[in-house]
Amino acid sequence: MQRIPVRFGAELRRRRIEAGLSLGELASLICFSKGHLSKIERGVKAPSHDLAQLCDSALHADGQLSTLISAPEHSTPAAPMTEADVGTPWTLRMQAGGESDFMAFDPASSGGGVMPTTIVSWSLAPPLLESGETNSALPYFRNVFDEFRRLGQLFGPSVVAQLCIAATSALRGMAHQAQPAHRDLVLRLASRFAEYTGWMAQEAGSDAASLWWTEQAVQLAADGGDDELAAYALIRRAELALYTGDSVATVQLARRAAQQARSVRIRGLAAQREAQGHALVGDRDACRRALDRGAELTAGAVAPDGTDPVLGSIHLPDLTAFVAGWCMHDLGSPAEAVTLLGDGLEAIPPESRRARARYGARLALALANVGEIEQACAIAELVASHVALIDSATIRADLLRLSRALNRWPKNPTVRRTLPHLAIGLHTHRAGPGTPA
Known part of the structure; x- marks a missing residue:
């Protein structure tokens, strides 16, 4: 049975009265019903994490209310039953x-x-390569990597991960046969395939496999003379901590990444991840400082020379605005989030389904929390259709929060039409691969 955090209700009532707000006035500010808030204050009903964040913002509590409840759950729906595979194994x-x-x-x-x-x-048998053949093959593998990234925007890890694993293995084998002048280039490209495999493992819902593949990527890159991927790996680990609600680990790992990174781009990405960690616990000032630092660093980053594939997201046209919008929502300021995210969804190409679903889920969640139900539902249905194809555990976590937010309007006909679409998106998950043996 769920424990009702009575202490939260009492503290909410105390802060509301100190702010000179009636129950109805606070309910109007955060787009919840007066009756719902009354049950929260009396300890009859447990508050959601989203409600705590909204109250923190409305009452200027600086995250103090959010700390009174446990971190939000990011449960993954059970995999549906499927027919036995009758093909040849x-x-x-x-x-x-x-x-x-x-x-x-x-x-x-x-x-x-x-x-x-x-x-x-x-x-x-391993390839027998003449001098110069390895170097001439690398542009083809680089094109393959770019194609796999595009494929990852259209389909789920069950398709893309297998291809990336095979490519990583092929390049790893080529490195043994390559001339010393070309060996580092081969290993660095192999590391990018391995890192992307780790991302696909996270999207499939297997954090253990994600960490394993990310470590393989770090080792391959280091063997190829590239230590920068080790700093980026800390940002990836910080993201895993973010999705489990561990704000302390998120901030610590992001700061370590910033200290270790040499490139301005990686330091900028680390600052953005740190901001997300601060937002998780309602630390608005620290969040804004990190966001400003990240914006300054990413704006001053030198364009990559094209030798190695770019690390991090390349499909969001304005990553800085997206992260800032994410943070504002988690700080309990959904109206600011809507302003920041704005019309950015339309700037993402239709073929970038994964990016559109990630952006759309956050935008729809912010819209729902400011009471823009019709628009939130329209975007929610788009997100649900994409998630059913790309099978993303991280986006599904946002989809679950969105579903809970929309359930506050159960009698709204648009919401009633949209919720079944969200349910389909939440139940299309297939378990990802476990940690490789």
């Missing part, structure tokens, strides 16, 4: 030296603890 073992072994098995021979019968096996 196969496996591809990829070794560090570039060798690979492919085996296909007879599905009729499996079961009962007996090893299945092998139908076909195929051993792939």
Whole structure:
């Protein structure tokens, strides 16, 4: 049974009275019903994290109310039942030296603890490359990486991760055969494939696999003479902490990334992640300082030379405004979030489904919390249709918050039409891969 945090209700009532607000006036400010707030103050109903953030902002409590309740849950819906796979099972073992072994098995021979019968096996030897061949192959792999990134905007990790893993293995094998002058370039490109695989693992909902692949990326990059990816890996770890509601780890990891990074871009991304950590606990001043620092750094960042793929998001046209809007919403200022996010959704190309869903989920959540229900629902249906295709655990967490926000208007006909669409988006999750053996 859920424990009702009575202390929150008493503190909310005390601060409301000190601010000279009636129950109805506060309810109007935060777009909740007077009856709902009355139950919160009397300890009859548990407050949501979103309500606490809105009250913090309205009463200038600087996050004190949010600290009285537990961090928001980011639960993942259970995977739906599916029919058994009747196709031929196969496996591809990829070794560090570039060798690979492919085996296909007879599905009729499996079961009962007996090893299945092998139908076909195929051993792939590592490539034998002449001088200069490795360097001439790299532009093709670089184009493949860019295509995989675009593919990741259209489809889920179950499609993209397998391709990235195979490409990482192929490049890792090529590095053993490459001339010293080209080996570093091969390893650095392999590290980018591995890092993107880690991102796909996080999107699939497997934090353990995400951390494992990110560490592989750091090692490959370091072997290729690139230590900057280690700093970016801290930003990725901070993001994982952010989605679990761990504000302390988010801020600490982001600060470590900023101290370790050499490039202005990575320091700017670290500052933005730090701002999100501060917003999570309602520290408005620290959040704004970090946002200003991030905006200054990213504005002054030198355009990448194109040698290595850019780390971080490349599909949001204005990442600074997006992060600021995210922070304002988490600080309990959804109206500021709506202003910052504005018409940015239209600037994202239609083929960038993942970016549009991420941006749209945050915009719809802010719109719902300022009472713009019709517009929030229109964007929510778009987000739900995208999530069903791209299978994103991180966006699904925002979708869950959006669904809860819209449920405050259960009799609104538009909300009643939209909620089933959100339910479909929330229940299309398929479990991601576990940590590799």
